[in-house]
Amino acid sequence: QVQLVESGGGLVQPGGSLRLSCAASGISFSINNMGWYRQAPGKEREAVARISRAGVTNIADPVKGRFTISRDNAKKMVDLQMNNLTPEDTAVYYCKSEGPVYAWGQGIQVTVSS
Numbered sequence: 001q002v003q004l005v006e007s008g009g010g011l012v013q014p015g016g017s018l019r020l021s022c023a024a025s026g027i028s029f030s031i032n033n034m035g036w037y038r039q040a041p042g043k044e045r046e047a048v049a050r051i052s053r054a055g056v057t058n059i060a061d062p063v064k065g066r067f068t069i070s071r072d073n074a075k076k077m078v079d080l081q082m083n084n085l086t087p088e089d090t091a092v093y094y095c096k097s098e099g100p101v102y103a104w105g106q107g108i109q110v111t112v113s114s
Contacts, residue, residue: 002026004095004105011111012085020080022095022105029076033098036069036080038091038110049080050098063089085112 008020020036035050049069050058057069063082071078078095090112095105 002097002101002103004097004103006093006095006105006108009093009108009110011113013114014086014112016085016112017081017083018085018110020082020093020095020108020110022078022080024076024078024095024097027076027097027101027103030073032101034069034071034078035096035098036078037094037096038089039094039107040088040091043091045094048093051078082110085110087112 003025005023006020008018012018031053033052036048037045038048039045048060048063049067051069051071059067066084068081069078089110091110092107093110094107097103
């Protein structure tokens with residue numbers, strides 16, 4: 001059974017940083033493309049950052065220069081480092097396996113507020 005479990009969310013002040021982690025189990029992690037998505041209240045879910053099985057990254061324009069994605073195949077984890085956070089980054093963040101196995105994590109709340 002595929003499981004993706006996010007951790008590291010919470011409340012942070014504007015300008016602060018958070019690091020989200022996603023621990024995968026039940027999949028051959030190293031051959032899967034991985035991604036982080038987010039969904040703010042009243043908005044559609046959107047891709048934030050993606051990393052291929054080869055380690056090629058793609059960062060969405062709204063967070064480019066502030067967010068980075070990385071993966072550790074030995075630990076079966078994918079991380080999202082978020083810097084210089086703004087209230088507009090407030091959302092539920094989801095980890096996703098993007099092939100050959102497709103699966104979502106349960107999501108974790110990130111709130112940026114003073």
